[in-house]
Amino acid sequence: MDRKIATIQDVAKAAGVSTATVSRTLSKPSVVAAATREAVLNAVAETGYRVNTTASNLRRQRTGSVIVLLPNIANPFFSQILAGLASVLTPAQYGMLIADTQSGPDPDQLLAHYLTSGQADGLVLLDGSLSPDALEHPGRPPVVMACEWMGRDLPSVRVENGRGAAMAVGHFAQLGHRAIGHVTGPRGNVLTEERLRGFREAMVSVGLPLREDWILEGDFSMDSGAAAARVWLAMKDRPTALFFSSDEMAVGFLGAVQRAGIHVPRELSIVGFDNIEIVQHLSPALTTIRQPRTQIGIRAAELLLDMIETGTRTGPSDVIEIEFIRRDSAGPPPVSR
Amino acid sequence: MDRKIATIQDVAKAAGVSTATVSRTLSKPSVVAAATREAVLNAVAETGYRVNTTASNLRRQRTGSVIVLLPNIANPFFSQILAGLASVLTPAQYGMLIADTQSGPDPDQLLAHYLTSGQADGLVLLDGSLSPDALEHPGRPPVVMACEWMGRDLPSVRVENGRGAAMAVGHFAQLGHRAIGHVTGPRGNVLTEERLRGFREAMVSVGLPLREDWILEGDFSMDSGAAAARVWLAMKDRPTALFFSSDEMAVGFLGAVQRAGIHVPRELSIVGFDNIEIVQHLSPALTTIRQPRTQIGIRAAELLLDMIETGTRTGPSDVIEIEFIRRDSAGPPPVSR
DNA sequence: AAAGTTCTTGTAAACGATTTCATTCTTTGT
DNA sequence: ACAAAGAATGAAATCGTTTACAAGAACTTT
Structure with a gap:
């Protein structure tokens, strides 16, 4: 009985309707009569039917997945x-x-x-160093950039880096x-x-000297960072102060100077x-600048899904607010000297 | 011309052969005559054809993807x-x-x-707290556990934790x-x-007292760890010494005690x-115990692919070697007292 | 009661590949 | 030179859905 996995045909037979009706019951329940709907749903439960996503995707000309490049x-x-x-792709049935x-x-x-393989309904790019040339491809799927963005008017989710x-x-x-100084x-x-x-x-706006050898x-x-x-x-x-372009570098730096006997933030x-x-x-x-990373992911996914559904290739960009988080690694400069 | 994406039909027409031959050229090149092969490959290049993975998967009764639960x-x-x-799934054409x-x-x-949806050709489980009941499902895809494992004789990749x-x-x-003491x-x-x-x-084997309140x-x-x-x-x-069941906890602990003025490893x-x-x-x-995590992933993927290809539902388990890494967080106990 | 509407449902044609089976064309052995 | 075996190809079925179209049933409306 449970030998083979049930297809829509089996359900149709069990419910005494056509496969079209089964399909409709599952996708647009409102168009089918209440009585038939119930019969179909019973048959579904009985046979343990699950729609075959591959077949569905093929017919609907989609892939059901988005690719994230990082x-x-x-x-x-x-x-x-x-x-x-x-968190937004999964509920929307996208892998x-x-x-x-x-x-x-x-x-x-x-x-x-x-971009050309047609293996995805959409792309999320998390790597800003990619060259945008390939984006010229005519039939390419929608693309959203998160965090980083490229010259073209590609929809993106970013933060106020400057x-x-x-x-x-x-x-x-x-x-x-x-x-x-600054570590880039x-x-x-x-x-x-x-x-x-x-x-x-x-x-320059606070009127301090900009020394290139401190960058x-x-x-x-x-x-x-350790380097x-x-x-x-x-x-x-x-x-006497260093701003790091990433926490990771700051961590590597901190460990290294601490081992050299330097006290942060005193020195x-x-x-x-x-x-x-x-x-x-x-x-x-x-002390650092907070980027709401989960939020960035959520917005990027929302933007992409919107583009996929409306079939557009462009879309709005979104700027997410950042926040200064004051902790203990920055203090007054050393008094000596 | 480039309006629509080329299908295998277009290639067949361009090369003056049947779709069967095109398909064969792409999957088993050896069975087709050298001359035709070349013609087909030219047609492929000309039309910019890419096989439609969804259609291919449907026909071949597979999904082309494995799901990782973590x-x-x-x-x-x-x-x-x-x-x-x-690193092993991608080259093998699995999403x-x-x-x-x-x-x-x-x-x-x-x-x-x-396990029941048929959305994957295989599963990798990284969450050892999952209950194995669902694994009884008859037609389920092969499953491999990595790092953690469950009672049943599920193939797994693990390390010598003890x-x-x-x-x-x-x-x-x-x-x-x-x-x-020990933090679990x-x-x-x-x-x-x-x-x-x-x-x-x-x-007990080194003859030291085992105090439950130190666990x-x-x-x-x-x-x-901070808690x-x-x-x-x-x-x-x-x-005077604590073994942590994860580096993360050790890190949280270390930061917290350092802020309280404790010196590690002196105190x-x-x-x-x-x-x-x-x-x-x-x-x-x-100082810590190294688990070769990339290696674990590689082995798990290899095991799974093997099971998928041979159609088996059981397989060998693999134990990966660990390594003690001596650094600076452990030293002699404080002399005072 | 005839003529429109509006609801439901079924029939059958896609979607784009792979693969079995049969067919034709070459070899090879005797 | 003829049968048998082998190699290369094509026709067509198939995978499991979705959906355009048609058609029948049930209501309105006049």
Whole structure:
């Protein structure tokens, strides 16, 4: 009896109706008469029928899944966004396929592949360093960028990156710092550039000297934060405050300088960006800029679903508010000197 | 011309062959004559044809995706495993669907849903607290457990949890500690129980007193580590060494006690479990037990693919080796007293 | 009571691949 | 030179749905 899985045919037979009626009962119950509806639903329960998504997708000319392209699946920053995406995609009956752009050889090629393969009803891009060329493809599915965005008028969900940098600089200035540096993300990345721009503008706007040798390049990773620490320790003329383009770098930096005997925030103040979960548990707890990552994921998914349903290829962009979180890693500059 | 996406019919027409030949050229090139093969491949390139995965899957009675069930997608511990899974699933042309068991109302129901819905060719379970009842379903797809495992003889990939605990205890004992405590994961979780058992056995085997009030319950999270710190700080008679069932808890604990002015490892030694990326960047760098998480993901995916291809529902289990990583968070016990 | 409407339902044609089976064309062995 | 075996191809069925269209039934409306 339960040998084979029931098809819509079996249900139709059991209920004494046509397959069309079964299908209608399940998708638009309102158009079928109450009596038949009940008969069908009974038959469904009886046979344990589940619609075959593959067949349904084929007929409806959709795939039922959206692909998320991200630079590194193992990065906790992204997993939070994934959680947000999943929370709206799953209820909407869309599967979420995850593809790691770093794992393969050529990220741009991977993007092109997914744009042309017709394997997804939509794409979410979390990697801002992808080249937008492939987006010219005519029949491509809708695409939404989250966090990072590219030149074209691609719908995106982003945060006020520049303002975040300005908040950090403002905080340092107010505490009395005059020697402020910055550790950036990888050059070319939109987030990096945006935050760097915000940093520069804020520095001139508060009237502080902008020293290029106090702008260190990282790549958002903890390792690159630790590397920045070695550079900072080796400087003869050090900034007393550092703004990091990511919390991860701040964490790597903090651990490294602490091991070198530096006390934060007594000898050096630092501020991160993102508010990843761990930083509140550090000692000192990290002052940072909060990005509501789950929220970003949710909005991106909503935008994408809207585009998929309306069949548009463009859409609005959304800017999500950030928040300055004052903790204990930034204090007044050292008095000596 | 490029208006609509090309189907296999278009390719067949362009190459002057039947659709059957096109299909064969693409799946089993060896059975078609060299000349025709070339003609078909040219036609493919010309039309920009991509096989429609949905149609292919329907015909082949498969779904082309495996579902990964995990307790919390935002947990960095799991994302590393996901990366491992993806690295073998993607090349094998399987999509990886991720489902969060914590986000919905009833985890067990979610598992049952995926087991019966026929939406996946296989399942990977990363949540050991799921009840195995649903696995009785007759036509269910193959299932592999990673990290955690359940009573039944389900194929699984796991690590030597008990031995990990023993390594930590051994290390403490060798350093001269006599008062050793343990912070566990949530009760009922297989990992928790296994490590706790290992801890207990190791304690008696090195001949140290096993004090139940020095066994604190956590839930693997940083917050629960911080909570454990408050308990430890409030104790009149404290253990001088603590073994944590997860790095996350160790991190939460470390930050909390450091803020209370405790020096690790001078006043207290700690050892974690997992070796998550961040712990090497802390100050002090955390001594811990490394689980090769990417490796676990890879093996689980390999096992699952094998089961899918051979059509078996059982398979071998695999035990992955762990490694003790000595860093700076464990030292000799304080001399005072 | 005839002519329109409005509701329900069924018939059958897609959707785009894969694969069985039969057919034609080559080889090969004797 | 002829039968048998092998290789390459095509015709058509099939996977399990959804949905355009048609048709019958049940009501209105005049």
